[in-house]
Amino acid sequence: MVSANREMAVYCFDTLVAHYNSEDAPPPAFDEGQHPLFVTWKKVLNGGEPRLRGCIGTLEARCLINGFKDYALTSALRDRRFPPIQAKELPQLECTVSILTNYETADNYLDWEIGKHGLIIEFTDPEYNTRRSATYLPEVAAHEGWIKVEAIDSLMRKAGYNGTITESLRKRIRLTRYESTLFTMHYSDYASYVKATRGAAPSIVGAKPINS
Incomplete structure (x- = not known):
């Protein structure tokens, strides 16, 4: 490698x-x-x-x-x-x-480790019915001191989503983790x-x- x-x-x-x-x-x-x-x-x-x-x-x-x-x-x-x-x-x-x-499809939006995994999220913006996606490198969440939910919510904003972030929306995220x-x-x-x-x-x- x-x-x-x-x-x-x-x-x-x-x-x-x-x-x-x-x-x-x-x-x-x-x-x-x-x-x-x-x-x-x-x-x-x-x-x-x-x-x-x-x-x-x-x-x-x-x-x-x-x-x-x-x-x-x-x-x-x-x-x-x-x-x-x-x-x-x-x-x-x-x-x-x-x-x-080491790209892997995660089971859910919490199925990753802070400091080890980078994240790619993909989801549908319910307001505009458009696909959104964004990524953070593995070091970002640890550097910012985020817990997992904070990292996911920040990543959704980075993807351009400005609406209300709900638990049901988080659960619809397709998350790919990588190292x-x-x-x-x-x-x-x-x-x-x-x-x-x-x-x-x-x-x-x-x-x-x-x-x-």
């Missing part, structure tokens, strides 16, 4: 740096394969709690190299919840790459890695160099 690793996080940073510099990213140092994946960018300021700046991925299997290239940029620049990440923010960024595995491997890297570790392996720290048009 392929696990998320340092080279994948490096490639996401390489892709974003190359975008700002209008150049091509160096080839990645991991093998091709097909898996569902996500790229999450967070901003860390003065040692505080990392703040989400973008998180987008795919629940369908994608070629890893093209997938990480696409979603590194999409999550950084086109997550509609946030303004696009600017080059000057790079030194404060951390990148988490996730590879999703993931992930790797998180801060920009400073990325810069050190690049300097050690390529002989010079990355330089970014429009960003101040960091002292490493």
